[in-house]
Amino acid sequence: MSLLVLASLLSINCKKRGGNTPFFFIFLIYIYNMKKRYGSLINGLWVKHKKTFDVINPFDNSKILEIYDAEETGTLEAIKSSANAFKKWKKTSAEERSNYLKKFYLLVLKNKKSIAKIITRECGKPLRESLVEVEYGASFIEWSANQCLRNCGKIFESPEQTKRMFYIKEPVGVVAAITPWNFPLAMVTRKVCAALAAGCCVVLKPSELTPITALVLGELSIEAKFPKGIFNIVNGEPEVIGNILSKNPTVKKITFTGSTKVGKLLMKNSSKTIKNISLELGGNAPFIVFSDANIDLAIEGLINAKFRNAGQTCISANRIFLNKEIHEDFLIKLKNRLKKMRIGSGLKDCDIGPLISKQALEKVENHIQDALDKGAKIEFGGKLHKPNSLLFKPTILTNIKQNMLVFKNENFSPVVPILIFDNDKEVVEMANNTEYGLASYFFTTNPRRIWSLVGDLEYGMFGVNSGKISTYLNPFGGVKESGIGREGSLQTLEPFLETKFVNWNF
Numbered sequence: 308m309s310l311l312v313l314a315s316l317l318s319i320n321c322k323k324r325g326g327n328t329p330f331f332f333i334f335l336i337y338i339y340n341m342k343k344r345y346g347s348l349i350n351g352l353w354v355k356h357k358k359t360f361d362v363i364n365p366f367d368n369s370k371i372l373e374i375y376d377a378e379e380t381g382t383l384e385a386i387k388s389s390a391n392a393f394k395k396w397k398k399t400s401a402e403e404r405s406n407y408l409k410k411f412y413l414l415v416l417k418n419k420k421s422i423a424k425i426i427t428r429e430c431g432k433p434l435r436e437s438l439v440e441v442e443y444g445a446s447f448i449e450w451s452a453n454q455c456l457r458n459c460g461k462i463f464e465s466p467e468q469t470k471r472m473f474y475i476k477e478p479v480g481v482v483a484a485i486t487p488w489n490f491p492l493a494m495v496t497r498k499v500c501a502a503l504a505a506g507c508c509v510v511l512k513p514s515e516l517t518p519i520t521a522l523v524l525g526e527l528s529i530e531a532k533f534p535k536g537i538f539n540i541v542n543g544e545p546e547v548i549g550n551i552l553s554k555n556p557t558v559k560k561i562t563f564t565g566s567t568k569v570g571k572l573l574m575k576n577s578s579k580t581i582k583n584i585s586l587e588l589g590g591n592a593p594f595i596v597f598s599d600a601n602i603d604l605a606i607e608g609l610i611n612a613k614f615r616n617a618g619q620t621c622i623s624a625n626r627i628f629l630n631k632e633i634h635e636d637f638l639i640k641l642k643n644r645l646k647k648m649r650i651g652s653g654l655k656d657c658d659i660g661p662l663i664s665k666q667a668l669e670k671v672e673n674h675i676q677d678a679l680d681k682g683a684k685i686e687f688g689g690k691l692h693k694p695n696s697l698l699f700k701p702t703i704l705t706n707i708k709q710n711m712l713v714f715k716n717e718n719f720s721p722v723v724p725i726l727i728f729d730n731d732k733e734v735v736e737m738a739n740n741t742e743y744g745l746a747s748y749f750f751t752t753n754p755r756r757i758w759s760l761v762g763d764l765e766y767g768m769f770g771v772n773s774g775k776i777s778t779y780l781n782p783f784g785g786v787k788e789s790g791i792g793r794e795g796s797l798q799t800l801e802p803f804l805e806t807k808f809v810n811w812n813f
């Protein structure tokens with residue numbers, strides 16, 4: 308009875324705030340059930356700790372849930388649980404591991420709608436995008452389950468008759484996966500499921516801004532009957548937990564998606580015990596439109612590459628380069644397209660949700676002010692959609708120079724800074740003028756140009772006449788200060804494997 312009363316009361320309260328009543332009712336029941344288990348997932352059990360922290364909905368600043376902070380004690384317990392579980396898990400057959408992952412995959416898809424709503428609540432993205440994220444994230448589980456069956460070493464034709472020479476692949480051991488808030492599900496499954504498929508055990512530290520989705524994945528891993536301890540989850544202060552995970556000698560591998568600043572720190576910490584490390588860090592993606600491009604296609608490409616999650620992705624188009632012959636036409640069409648974009652609650656039918664936090668908003672405002680001070684012009688938007696919110700209007704800035712913050716930094720916002728170029732050499736130089744090298748996009752109908760740009764641009768991934776590059780087939784990752792290693796694709800298990808060579812005299 309008390310559960311129903313609580314749920315109805317809070318759902319009325321939510322309606323007053325413009326929320327979605329039927330969903331909120333179901334969500335509350337879900338969260339109420341979770342109350343028993345919103346601690347850390349350690350050795351297959353939900354463990355409570357002393358301290359808690361709040362998870363906040365960025366759309367209306369309301370508290371969604373309180374989560375236990377694992378602090379040092381909980382994190383060390385999770386590492387121990389992972390190390391114990393590894394003794395058995397590394398000896399399971401590939402088929403066994405694949406079957407657990409297939410079960411997990413089906414459960415994630417079965418709960419697609421409710422998980423998508425949780426993603427939207429905690430990170431603000433439109434529900435349509437959250438549904439796509441669940442499918443995208445699930446595709447990594449299925450892909451890992453399949454690639455698990457293909458893991459193999461190699462036998463060489465020996466140079467000596469009496470010898471056999473070969474190498475085998477083995478799991479690296481305990482893996483610490485540290486994941487970001489902008490894809491609370493997909494970044495978890497891309498790392499965790501590849502690690503489990505390789506035979507590793509995992510301690511996951513999801514972003515403290517969006518831990519609920521990860522906890523739901525933890526719950527589904529219990530339902531999929533994962534052996535105890537192979538998948539552990541700890542939440543809390545990133546500095547405290549990140550420090551322990553990256554310095555602890557039992558942890559053999561760090562896999563991290565997030566900022567270049569934090570990536571460098573983890574790399575430094577990991578060097579003390581020479582950990583294997585994979586980093587998917589910041590980007591500063593160029594988006595180039597040549598005079599021979601299909602402009603309508605390029606506009607739609609930009610909408611995809613720029614406004615997914617309100618511009619808050621590592622592969623978001625960050626600097627837009629337009630050839631001087633088409634820039635006026637492109638600008639008119641882009642403004643018309645942006646007028647149609649709806650800003651608001653991700654749970655309603657919208658195209659752009661809130662930024663993740665006050666700090667994110669301050670960064671956008673600071674970047675725009677810096678650009679204006681150095682001569683930029685606001686062509687569209689440039690301010691909040693609603694006062695005292697985190698809803699920022701899609702924004703176009705022109706007269707952009709290479710010394711502006713919007714050119715140098717990852718903006719993580721719905722801001723479109725535009726530069727005009729004359730020829731290929733000039734645009735390649737400007738596009739490469741950054742320490743980042745994650746994603747890049749260009750639009751042209753000239754095959755010769757496509758081929759030479761893929762060679763000349765210093766990036767790890769390319770969208771050619773397309774603003775979409777995310778798929779489990781993409782070896783996701785970057786060059787320069789955008790990271791080390793790749794995730795997904797044919798080599799998805801590789802970052803979690805060691806190679807052992809045998810020279811056998813028989």
Ligand code: SIN
Pocket residue numbers: 489490493564587619620621622777783
């Ligand atoms: C990211 O922003 O870090 C990941 C984006 C993606 O996988 O599409």
